[in-house]
Amino acid sequence: MNEAASESIPVQRQQHFRELRVFLKLVLKNPLSLTGTAIIVFFVVMAVVGPFIAPYPRQAEGVPDIANQLRPPDWEHWFGTDELGRDLLSRIIFGARISLMTSAAVVSVAIIVGMPLGAIAGYYGERLGAVIMRVTDMFLAFPPLLLALVVAATLGGSLLNAILALIITWWPWYTRLAYGQASATRNLPYVDSARAIGVGDAKIIVRHILPATLAPILIQATLDLGSAIIAAAGLSFLGLGAQPPTPDWGLMVNMGKTYFLQHWWYATFPGLAILVLVLGFNLLGDAIREATDPKLSRRRLI
Amino acid sequence: MTETIMEIRNLKTYFPIRSGLLQRTVGHVKAVDSVDLSIEKGEIFGLVGESGSGKTTLARSILRLIETTSGQVIFDGTDILKVDRKNLKRMRKNFQIVFQNPFLSLNPRMTVRNIIAEPLRAHTQMGESEIAHRVSELLRLVGLTDEQLWRYSVELSGGQAQRVCVARALALSPSFVVLDEPTSSLDVSVQAQVLNLLKELQRELGLTYLLITHDLGVVEYLVNRVAVMYLGKIVEVGNFEEIFRDAAHPYTQALLSAVPNVDGTPLTPSRIILRGSVPSPANPPTGCAFHPRCPKYIGDICRDVEPFPKSLSATRRVACHLYSAK
Amino acid sequence: MPKENVLLSVQDLVVNFHTLDGVVHALDGVAFDVRKREILGLVGETGCGKSATGLAILRILPDNSEIVKGQVILEGDEILHKAENQVVNIRGRRIAMIFQDPASSLNPVFPIGKQLLDVLKIHNEATDEDSLRKLAHEKLIMVELPDPESIMTLYPHELSGGMQQRVMMAIALSSSPLLLIADEPTTALDVTIQAQLLVLLKKLKETLGLSVLLITHNLGVVRELCDRIAIMYAGSIVESAKTDRIFKNPLHPYTRGLISSVVTGRLRGKVLHYIPGTVPSLLHPPLGCRFHPRCSYAIEACKQSRPELLEVEDGHFAACYNMPKEPWWRT
Numbered sequence: 039m040n041e042a043a044s045e046s047i048p049v050q051r052q053q054h055f056r057e058l059r060v061f062l063k064l065v066l067k068n069p070l071s072l073t074g075t076a077i078i079v080f081f082v083v084m085a086v087v088g089p090f091i092a093p094y095p096r097q098a099e100g101v102p103d104i105a106n107q108l109r110p111p112d113w114e115h116w117f118g119t120d121e122l123g124r125d126l127l128s129r130i131i132f133g134a135r136i137s138l139m140t141s142a143a144v145v146s147v148a149i150i151v152g153m154p155l156g157a158i159a160g161y162y163g164e165r166l167g168a169v170i171m172r173v174t175d176m177f178l179a180f181p182p183l184l185l186a187l188v189v190a191a192t193l194g195g196s197l198l199n200a201i202l203a204l205i206i207t208w209w210p211w212y213t214r215l216a217y218g219q220a221s222a223t224r225n226l227p228y229v230d231s232a233r234a235i236g237v238g239d240a241k242i243i244v245r246h247i248l249p250a251t252l253a254p255i256l257i258q259a260t261l262d263l264g265s266a267i268i269a270a271a272g273l274s275f276l277g278l279g280a281q282p283p284t285p286d287w288g289l290m291v292n293m294g295k296t297y298f299l300q301h302w303w304y305a306t307f308p309g310l311a312i313l314v315l316v317l318g319f320n321l322l323g324d325a326i327r328e329a330t331d332p333k334l335s336r337r338r339l340i
Numbered sequence: 341m342t343e344t345i346m347e348i349r350n351l352k353t354y355f356p357i358r359s360g361l362l363q364r365t366v367g368h369v370k371a372v373d374s375v376d377l378s379i380e381k382g383e384i385f386g387l388v389g390e391s392g393s394g395k396t397t398l399a400r401s402i403l404r405l406i407e408t409t410s411g412q413v414i415f416d417g418t419d420i421l422k423v424d425r426k427n428l429k430r431m432r433k434n435f436q437i438v439f440q441n442p443f444l445s446l447n448p449r450m451t452v453r454n455i456i457a458e459p460l461r462a463h464t465q466m467g468e469s470e471i472a473h474r475v476s477e478l479l480r481l482v483g484l485t486d487e488q489l490w491r492y493s494v495e496l497s498g499g500q501a502q503r504v505c506v507a508r509a510l511a512l513s514p515s516f517v518v519l520d521e522p523t524s525s526l527d528v529s530v531q532a533q534v535l536n537l538l539k540e541l542q543r544e545l546g547l548t549y550l551l552i553t554h555d556l557g558v559v560e561y562l563v564n565r566v567a568v569m570y571l572g573k574i575v576e577v578g579n580f581e582e583i584f585r586d587a588a589h590p591y592t593q594a595l596l597s598a599v600p601n602v603d604g605t606p607l608t609p610s611r612i613i614l615r616g617s618v619p620s621p622a623n624p625p626t627g628c629a630f631h632p633r634c635p636k637y638i639g640d641i642c643r644d645v646e647p648f649p650k651s652l653s654a655t656r657r658v659a660c661h662l663y664s665a666k
Numbered sequence: 667m668p669k670e671n672v673l674l675s676v677q678d679l680v681v682n683f684h685t686l687d688g689v690v691h692a693l694d695g696v697a698f699d700v701r702k703r704e705i706l707g708l709v710g711e712t713g714c715g716k717s718a719t720g721l722a723i724l725r726i727l728p729d730n731s732e733i734v735k736g737q738v739i740l741e742g743d744e745i746l747h748k749a750e751n752q753v754v755n756i757r758g759r760r761i762a763m764i765f766q767d768p769a770s771s772l773n774p775v776f777p778i779g780k781q782l783l784d785v786l787k788i789h790n791e792a793t794d795e796d797s798l799r800k801l802a803h804e805k806l807i808m809v810e811l812p813d814p815e816s817i818m819t820l821y822p823h824e825l826s827g828g829m830q831q832r833v834m835m836a837i838a839l840s841s842s843p844l845l846l847i848a849d850e851p852t853t854a855l856d857v858t859i860q861a862q863l864l865v866l867l868k869k870l871k872e873t874l875g876l877s878v879l880l881i882t883h884n885l886g887v888v889r890e891l892c893d894r895i896a897i898m899y900a901g902s903i904v905e906s907a908k909t910d911r912i913f914k915n916p917l918h919p920y921t922r923g924l925i926s927s928v929v930t931g932r933l934r935g936k937v938l939h940y941i942p943g944t945v946p947s948l949l950h951p952p953l954g955c956r957f958h959p960r961c962s963y964a965i966e967a968c969k970q971s972r973p974e975l976l977e978v979e980d981g982h983f984a985a986c987y988n989m990p991k992e993p994w995w996r997t
Contacts, residue, residue, distance in 0.1 A: 063686075227445040230405055231508070235459040236432035245458075249449050390856035391827075497944045498712075527711040528883065532927035532940035554857060557886075560931025561938075584931060598861035600886035602913075602928045603996065613865060614858050617826040 068328075074321025081315050085138050088131035098128035100283030108301050118303035120293065126303065129285035130311050136286050137315065140197065141266035144204040145259050151205070152212030153255060157247045159213070160220020161239070171217060177210040183272060190278035197286065200279035204269055208262070212255055219251040257327050264319030271312050287312050345381040345516055345548050346402070346435075350374050351411035353394075353401045357622055369622045371397040373572035375411075376649070381515070384542065384549045386559040386580075388595070389569035392618045395552050398569070399518050402550075403437055404428065415516070433463055436509040440521035442501035446493035452479075452504050453489040459511040478507040483537055499530035503537065510541070518550045523558065535562065556599045560584050565655065568592045571621055571629040574649070578656040588658045590636040628661065636662060673877050674700040674723070674761075674845055679736030679746075681715075681722055690948045692718050694901035694956070696736070697975055700845060705871055705878040707892035707909070709885065711924075713945050714898045716881045720847045722746070723879075724763055725753045741844070759789060762838035766850035768830035772822040778833055779818030782806070782840065789841035805836040810866055828859035832866070839874070849881045864891050885928050889913060897921045900946055900956035903975055907982035915994055917984040919961045925996060955987070963988045 066072055092098055093115075103123035111118045117126035159170035177185070189203035223229060224247065232242050273279035274288030282289065287308040294305025353372040356365040371394045379385045389395045400406045402413045404420050413420045415435065423431060439445040446455055456475045460466055466474065476486055482503040493501055502522065509517055522538065523531040539562065542549060553559060559566060560580060567577040568589065576589040587593045594612040614633045619625055625632050631642040641661050649659040681693040693715045700706045710716045721727045723738055725746070738746040745756055765771050773781060782802045792798055799818075806814035809832040822830055831851060838846060848867070852860035868891060870876050880892060888895055889909060896906035897918065905918040916922045926939035943960035946952055952959050958968040967973075967987045975985040 227439040227441060228447045230400075231437070231439065231445050231505075232447075232458065233405055234403055234432065234437045235462055235508070235512075236429040237458060237462045238429075241462070245450075246447055249447075390858060499944070527945075528885070528924060529711065529927045529941040530944075531929060532938035535929060536938050536940070555929070556857070557928065557930040561929050561934050580931075594858060598858045600861070600864065600884070600890040601930070602886045602889055602925065603930055603932055611861070613862055617828050617859060618856065 068325050070321050071325030074318045074323075074325065077314060077318025078322060081134050081318070082138065084131055085135035088134060092125075092128035092131045094125035094128040095132075097124040098132040098285050100124070100285075108297065108304070110301070111303055117307045118301070120290070120304055121297060126290075126307055129290065130287065130308055132285040133287045133290070133308065133311070134315075136197070136280065136284065137267050137270070137312070140201055140270045141263045143201050144208060144266045144270070145262050147205045148208035148262075149212050149255060149259060152209035153216045153248065153251060154243075155209075156213035156216025156218075157220045157243055157251055160217040160222075160251075161224050161243050161247050163221065163224070167217075170213070174210045174213045174217075177207075178214070180207075182207050183269065186269060186273060187276070187278065190273055195278045195281055197274075197280040197284060200270055200273045203273065203278075204266060207269075208266070211258070211262075215254050215258060216251040219254060220247050223247050223250040257323065260319060260326055261323035264316040264323070267312060267316055267319075342380040342382065344378045345415065346377075346379045346550075347412075347414040348375055348377040348379075348402060349412040349414065350376060351398070351401060351413065352409040353397055353406065354409045367622060370572045370624065371621060372401055372408075375569075375572075375574055377567060377574065377577070379516075379548060379550060380565075381548055382546055383564040384551055384562050386563035386566040387550060387552045387569060388554065388556065388559055388566060390554060390595075390618060392571060392621050393569040394572040394621070395569050396520060399437065399520050399550070399552050403435060403518060405437075429463075433512040434514050435516040435518070436512070436514045437518040437520060438502075438505050438509050438522050441525045442498060442505050443493055445505050446501060448493050450492070451489065452491050452493075452496075455493075455504060456508050456511055459508060463512055474511070478511055481510065481541070482507045483533075497530070498526045499533055502526060502530075502534050506534075506537065506541070510545070513545075515546070516548045516550070518552070520552045521554070522551075524553065524555060531558075538562075556596065557602075568595065571619065571624050573629060573659065574657075575630065575660070576656075576658045578653075582653070582656050588652060588656070588663065589660050590634050590662075591630050594635065628659075638662065671701050672699045673702045673741060674879070675737075675739040676719070676723065677737040677739070679719065679722060679738070680734040681718060681727065681736075682732045682734055683728070684730045684732065688949045691951055692731075692901055692948055693722065693736075694951070694972070696898070696902055698896045698903055698906055700877050700879050701894075702844075702877055703871060703875050704893040705867070705880055705891055707888035707895040708879060708881045708898060709883065709888055709895055709924075710898035711883055711945060713900075713948070715901045715948075716898050717849055719898075720763065720849050720879065720881050723847065724757050724761060725750075726757070758785075758838075758843075759841045760843055761845045761847060762841065762843040763847040763849065764831070764834045764838050764851055766853050768827065768834045769822060771834055772830060774822055777819055777821055778825070782818070782833070782837055785837050785840045801840075805840055806833075808839070808870070809833070809836045810862075811836070826859075827855050828862060831855065831863060835866075835870075839870070839876075842874070843876070845877045845879060847879045847881070850883075851880075852887065853882065853884065860887070867891060885925060897924070900951060901948060902956070902972070903983075903985065904957065905982075905984045905986075906975070907979075911979075911982050913996075915982075917978055917982065917989045918986050919963050919990055920957050922990060922994070923960075955985075963990055 089095055097103060106119050106123035107121055109115055109119045115125045115127065117130065119125055155170055159167040186203040186207045189206050190200050193199040193202065229242060229246050232246055270279055271288030271291065274286045275292040277292065280286035280289050290308035291305050294308065298305050351372055352374055354368040354370050357367045357369060358364065359366045375398060387395050387398065401408045408421055418431065420431065453475055456478055457471050460471050460474060479485060479488060484500060484503055488496065488500065496504065523534050526534060535558065541547060551559065551563060563580050565577065565579045566583045567574050568591065569575065570591050576583065576592050583592060584596065587596055594614050597612045612635055616633050627643045627645050628647050631637055634642065638661055647659045647661045647664060649657045650664050651657050652663065677697050679693050679696040683690040683692050696719055708716045708719065718727065722733065733746065736746060737744055740756065740760060745753065779802065782805065783798055786798050786801055790801065802818065803814040806817055811817050811829060811832050825833065852863050864887065867878060871878060880888065882888060892909050894906065894908050895912045896903050897920065899920050905912065905916065905921045912921065913925065916925055923939065923941035927941060929938060941960055946956060946959065954970050955968040955972050958964040965988045973985040973987050975983050978984050
């Protein structure tokens with residue numbers, strides 16, 4: 039019996055590899071998605087390794103060097119310096135870590151909160167579902183950034199509060215996505231079968247409903263990672279997010295705008311960093327969406 | 341004298357029709373309308389009907405997969421519909437269901453092994469190795485091998501997938517199994533295999549089947565007794581000979597005559613073509629629900645009065661004014 | 667068989683589908699004829715390629731298809747290799763098609779009347795509202811829909827499945843086509859409604875002189891309705907003959923297996939026949955005869971090359987090197 043079991047495992051692995059290969063084929067053969075992936079990888083590497091290779095790490099953390107304030111880009115400071123003489127390139131490198139972690143935190147917590155709520159609402163339907171969805175709708179009725187602004191302003195400006203504010207703004211979208219999938223899934227015969235077997239509601243939701251809601255949520259999450267970076271940068275730009283001396287990109291753009299006319303590099307380079315990273319997420323997100331759409335992918339000529 | 345394993349008494353499942361901004365209930369869809377049935381232990385009981393007949397709703401109602409409106413479903417002395425949740429879970433071991441589309445009945449993200457193990461994990465305290473043993477045993481029972489253990493449903497053929505569904509249904513050794521169109525979505529050559537298996541299992545394990553289907557060939561092949569449903573009501577019940585050789589209700593006669601026969605000999609001597617289509621269950625006709633299409637319409641009584649089921653023999657019941665007329 | 671009698675001739679049709687998993691050899695030399703005023707049943711199980719054949723004739727195969735070779739001759743005119751702008755004149759005009767699920771073939775946002783009138787405008791010279799309306803009513807009466815006036819105002823979802831399918835037939839027949847391809851037209855319908863539609867199809871064949879290519883897996887339906895039958899397996903025709911002949915004396919092992927496994931009351935108490943194994947994957951089809959891995963009559967030759975469809979008896983064609991000799995048990 040045990041031999042039979044171990045002989046069958048290769049079949050399972052084969053199946054997983056096949057799916058992965060097909061997925062990768064679709065995603066990576068598209069030049070746009072390759073670019074997106076490359077961008078993201080680049081910034082992730084920057085976030086991880088950056089602090090060790092940044093030319094002026096202590097300046098990135100905030101130590102000023104007034105003598106070199108507002109120098110234009112040159113061989114010592116590739117991206118120039120800010121009003122406190124701190125090297126912009128180093129600060130941008132350190133900022134990558136902040137941006138990525140911020141958006142990862144926002145999106146993942148929003149999913150952790152929103153997905154189960156949506157799944158429960160979709161599975162039970164009727165009154166419980168209605169209550170959950172009405173609350174969700176209330177949150178969705180607010181213009182997103184406005185809600186984040188209000189929460190952040192109330193809590194006070196800090197990176198943590200900005201993250202909290204964005205989580206509060208973002209979770210309802212995932213609840214709605216999960217709700218749609220859950221409502222559809224709960225009518226499928228395999229859920230009925232589980233109920234007929236006598237499996238408890240909690241197990242049904244975890245084992246049968248949640249996995250079905252995962253796919254659209256993950257696709258949305260890839261795009262949201264980009265959006266969260268912009269949103270966080272926006273809050274920082276308005277002074278409601280990271281506070282000085284944190285090397286946050288949005289904060290740098292905020293500070294840089296004052297000096298923009300004569301010192302163009304201060305606002306431009308952080309702004310470019312935001313633009314490129316978000317572009318990367320959008321390109322990859324679109325490619326994933328296309329790759330996972332069953333109708334689109336089947337018809338392609340190889 | 342065989343014992344009754346399930347007795348359905350005056351079962352009603354009505355779905356409210358809601359309309360308007362405030363979602364007021366404006367009417368009901370009488371999906372199951374006062375159904376009385378008793379199923380004997382060890383028999384294969386067929387339930388036939390077309391769309392809108394309520395047969396699928398009836399199956400789900402008796403297993404308490406949907407909310408019923410009123411009535412009783414007595415299994416082994418206990419009313420399934422009134423039992424509390426904990427006891428219901430315990431009782432579920434005794435009755436299981438196999439659905440029509442095996443690919444929709446199996447979670448596409450679970451391996452065959454976990455699918456069959458699920459009932460065991462839900463109801464027993466079996467250890468992993470014990471579970472593994474029982475799963476292999478069940479696979480063999482339905483004619484599959486351990487090779488399928490780690491497969492996902494997408495990797496199986498229709499016949500294999502349906503066998504997995506059967507294995508799962510039998511995991512807890514139930515005595516009563518509802519088969520809801522078990523072979524309708526399978527190819528002809530595969531249907532035969534699955535039916536052979538179902539027949540064999542029934543004999544070997546002493547199971548009782550409630551077979552719901554629109555395929556009259558399968559019904560005539562398998563069942564001991566048959567009930568015919570139309571718009572939520574049972575119009576005729578009898579043993580298979582009575583129904584197939586000598587149907588009493590005009591709808592049954594029309595149904596049997598409509599089946600195109602492979603063997604070249606029609607099931608009934610003359611073709612009866614019904615007029616019109618099945619009315620909506622939300623707005624059923626008055627009196628006898630079949631009267632607008634009935635080729636043997638007697639008169640006003642069919643339009644005004646609902647016919648009461650009348651026993652024609654120890655095993656036969658018909659709900660038709662042709663038989664209750666004096 | 668006189669050539670003037672043949673309406674449509676499909677010859678050596680080979681079609682591949684290019685999918686992510688590889689090339690699917692869906693049709694491997696399909697060949698059959700549809701005669702004038704006849705209902706030909708194209709019968710097979712899922713995946714045999716019968717639907718693809720219908721789509722190929724009308725040149726509405728999906729984008730990833732490739733017509734490798736073959737010919738489709740309609741009244742002496744080769745249409746498989748015509749340019750798209752010429753095929754438009756055939757599609758919906760000389761050959762029409764109806765599908766399994768009428769609800770998805772009808773546009774849910776327009777009333778029946780508009781959909782029917784739109785099609786009539788394309789296919790008829792008359793342009794004024796009144797004569798078109800009259801024509802629409804005629805078509806609806808032809809498919810035995812009661813009260814055409816009110817049907818025209820209804821939306822598709824307000825009709826039952828059977829009525830929707832009749833509307834589809836009316837639309838398909840609005841150009842008075844020579845051939846109607848019906849792909850599983852009654853599979854989604856109740857058996858009593860199916861009976862009504864089969865009777866209607868037979869009637870239309872008589873009154874309109876219509877030919878029908880009926881694609882289905884239901885052997886009971888073909889026995890009732892069809893004049894001749896072509897049995898299809900894994901991309902090619904394995905047997906074809908008059909209906910009676912097929913059921914009274916099937917020659918090909920697959921045909922025998924197929925008919926043997928249909929479940930009816932006559933078999934009560936007996937163990938059912940079935941064809942062992944499963945339909946082969948058309949990504950890597952077996953060499954030689956595609957049925958040989960499941961065939962109890964397979965010989966060496968079957969593994970080497972595909973048997974040709976040959977006329978074994980008068981009008982009865984079969985593609986097999988080693989046809990069963992046992993008497994047929996199910997007549």
